[in-house]
Amino acid sequence: MASEWVVAKKCLYLHLPLALTSGGSFLYMEQYIVSARKYRPSTFASVVGQQALTGTLKNAIATDRLAHAYLFCGSRGVGKTSCARIFAKTINCTARTPQGEACNQCDSCRQFNENRSMNIIELDAASNNGVDDIRQLVDQVMVPPSVGRYRVFIIDEVHMLSQSAFNAFLKTLEEPPSYVVFILATTEKHKIIPTILSRCQIYDFNRISIADMVKHMQAVAANEGIETEPAALNVIARKADGAMRDALSIFDQVAASSRGKITYQATIENLNVLDQSYYNRLVDAFVAQDVATSLLIYKEIREKGFDSQFFINGLGLYLRDLMVAANPATLTLLEATDDVRQQMAERAAKLHPTFLYKAMSLCNDADFNFRQASNKQFLIELTLIKLCQLLSPSPDESGSDEGQMRPLESFTTSSPAPHPIDIPAPQPAPAAAPTKAPTPAAPAAVHAPVQPVAPPPAATAYSLGGLSLRSRGASAAKAPTEPSPAAPAPVELHRSKPYSDADVERAWGTVRRSFPAEPMLTGIIEAAVPARKDGDSFELAVGTPMQADIVGKQLATINRTLRNLLENDSVELTVAVCEGEIPPAFWTDAQVLDHIVANHPAVGQLINKYKLRLD
Numbered sequence: 112m113a114s115e116w117v118v119a120k121k122c123l124y125l126h127l128p129l130a131l132t133s134g135g136s137f138l139y140m141e142q143y144i145v146s147a148r149k150y151r152p153s154t155f156a157s158v159v160g161q162q163a164l165t166g167t168l169k170n171a172i173a174t175d176r177l178a179h180a181y182l183f184c185g186s187r188g189v190g191k192t193s194c195a196r197i198f199a200k201t202i203n204c205t206a207r208t209p210q211g212e213a214c215n216q217c218d219s220c221r222q223f224n225e226n227r228s229m230n231i232i233e234l235d236a237a238s239n240n241g242v243d244d245i246r247q248l249v250d251q252v253m254v255p256p257s258v259g260r261y262r263v264f265i266i267d268e269v270h271m272l273s274q275s276a277f278n279a280f281l282k283t284l285e286e287p288p289s290y291v292v293f294i295l296a297t298t299e300k301h302k303i304i305p306t307i308l309s310r311c312q313i314y315d316f317n318r319i320s321i322a323d324m325v326k327h328m329q330a331v332a333a334n335e336g337i338e339t340e341p342a343a344l345n346v347i348a349r350k351a352d353g354a355m356r357d358a359l360s361i362f363d364q365v366a367a368s369s370r371g372k373i374t375y376q377a378t379i380e381n382l383n384v385l386d387q388s389y390y391n392r393l394v395d396a397f398v399a400q401d402v403a404t405s406l407l408i409y410k411e412i413r414e415k416g417f418d419s420q421f422f423i424n425g426l427g428l429y430l431r432d433l434m435v436a437a438n439p440a441t442l443t444l445l446e447a448t449d450d451v452r453q454q455m456a457e458r459a460a461k462l463h464p465t466f467l468y469k470a471m472s473l474c475n476d477a478d479f480n481f482r483q484a485s486n487k488q489f490l491i492e493l494t495l496i497k498l499c500q501l502l503s504p505s506p507d508e509s510g511s512d513e514g515q516m517r518p519l520e521s522f523t524t525s526s527p528a529p530h531p532i533d534i535p536a537p538q539p540a541p542a543a544a545p546t547k548a549p550t551p552a553a554p555a556a557v558h559a560p561v562q563p564v565a566p567p568p569a570a571t572a573y574s575l576g577g578l579s580l581r582s583r584g585a586s587a588a589k590a591p592t593e594p595s596p597a598a599p600a601p602v603e604l605h606r607s608k609p610y611s612d613a614d615v616e617r618a619w620g621t622v623r624r625s626f627p628a629e630p631m632l633t634g635i636i637e638a639a640v641p642a643r644k645d646g647d648s649f650e651l652a653v654g655t656p657m658q659a660d661i662v663g664k665q666l667a668t669i670n671r672t673l674r675n676l677l678e679n680d681s682v683e684l685t686v687a688v689c690e691g692e693i694p695p696a697f698w699t700d701a702q703v704l705d706h707i708v709a710n711h712p713a714v715g716q717l718i719n720k721y722k723l724r725l726d
């Protein structure tokens with residue numbers, strides 16, 4: 112204290128502005144009180160974000176059903192101590208308002224408001240956790256109130272009490288004098304021993320929502336004559352992580368440096384938060400499969416001094432926010448104001464959930480591997496490249512049909528297909544995994560086996576022209592080749608690059624690996640090759656109408672893949688069922704399997720369920 116005075120005198124002597132000493136008790140020049148203190152709630156109604164809980168407390172007071180011990184649990188800065196103080200003031204007030212609040216006029220209220228009430232005793236157990244501290248407190252418990260009805264003992268951070276202090280306290284807690292109310296507060300409820308828990312009425316405080324914090328900060332700003340941008344307050348509220356006190360401290364910090372106007376730009380600079388527009392631009396780049404742009408954005412971010420792990424974590428969280436925003440049912444999980452939720456929902460509507468899941472997973476992997484990576488920049492860049500490739504027509508584990516990867520698809524490279532396994536060990540299928548029953552085969556398919564279509568060995572070159580000689584039935588199953596009308600089509604130029612048969616062959620190889628989650632489909636397209644009919648028209652000959660049906664469901668995706676790989680939008684593949692009878696002895700393995708599946712749909716279900724495939 113002595114040194115404080117020395118500093119103070121020195122400052123006075125030098126005419127230096129001394130706003131606040133370390134103790135906060137000596138104020139000089141214009142009195143400045145931090146917002147968290149200035150706007151500390153003084154009535155139950157002004158407590159932010161705890162309406163249900165304050166309502167219960169008010170009811171208890173109004174009906175005079177007071178417990179002798181309360182336990183307030185919740186993370187820091189959510190209003191536990193404030194509520195305890197309001198509670199203490201209200202139960203001692205002699206003229207409560209009809210709303211059940213303290214009057215702030217009577218003697219008792221004035222004493223509370225001027226911090227000179229003898230009926231409230233606060234003990235910070237974090238620094239006073241010994242037996243002696245508790246004994247002193249117990250001694251005070253014995254003194255009845257001189258004014259008012261109750262003496263309220265608030266023990267903050269009660270979980271910090273030592274074991275012996277707990278024991279010394281237990282008896283008093285169990286049977287305190289009638290004029291005593293204990294309010295224990297803790298951020299770590301699980302550390303409170305059961306003997307204490309069982310003696311208290313427990314109140315769990317909510318984390319304060321972003322929307323509530325923003326609203327409160329707007330009120331504070333209006334009172335202080337500070338202009339604010341909603342986006343800025345949103346950033347502050349997110350940074351505060353559910354704690355109102357932290358939000359107001361950050362608010363003060365930003366307000367101090369922004370001269371009466373809290374802008375989004377000033378806020379993110381002040382708080383060293385990465386501008387969300389970077390994430391927006393990155394997601395656009397992923398959708399456009401624009402590797403170059405995504406790497407350049409990452410470079411920009413690095414040059415701004417942001418840590419790579421911080422960045423990839425932020426990106427993961429942003430994708431998570433988009434994911435929850437995509438579904439009205441989960442929109443409430445997005446902690447933001449309604450405006451921000453709306454914006455995110457609009458952005459998310461353009462993205463397929465599968466893309467978001469996979470993107471989140473990639474970010475998570477990068478975060479997980481970050482520490483071990485010897486070249487961290489490389490790790491992040493590789494992750495960004497993978498993110499850009501997510502929208503290639505790669506395996507869709509959900510088994511959902513095409514058209515759902517809506518407007519984003521186009522193609523650059525394929526992801527590698529998993530190695531086929533002969534007999535997977537029986538394993539329970541995940542409960543959520545959709546099982547897709549095979550389409551019941553038309554009766555004709557059973558009795559009219561067709562000309563075998565030998566799967567060409569991968570290493571053998573094959574001529575497309577040679578296969579076009581087969582006869583085809585009239586029952587050509589032609590599936591819609593355009594994306595579903597619900598999906599806005601991407602605006603693209605018509606591509607017409609020339610291509611050779613070898614190009615088609617390579618492209619077909621990629622198509623074959625594109626559906627590892629659909630073994631039936633993979634089996635069919637592995638056993639067939641597109642035959643050029645004329646110009647850019649190709650036909651895929653399959654054995655049965657059922658096969659045609661299975662291929663038909665993914666035909667749009669297959670066509671798009673081919674067009675992207677060949678960079679030619681005129682390419683058109685159709686499916687046709689071959690006619691002709693050959694003895695079953697000449698059937699390929701795939702045809703034998705088809706025959707079995709056609710006769711025994713349960714086998715088909717099993718194949719789909721365990722994702723079996725012919726090898």
Ligand SMILES: [Zn+2]
Nearest residue numbers: 204214217220
């Ligand atoms: Zn009063």
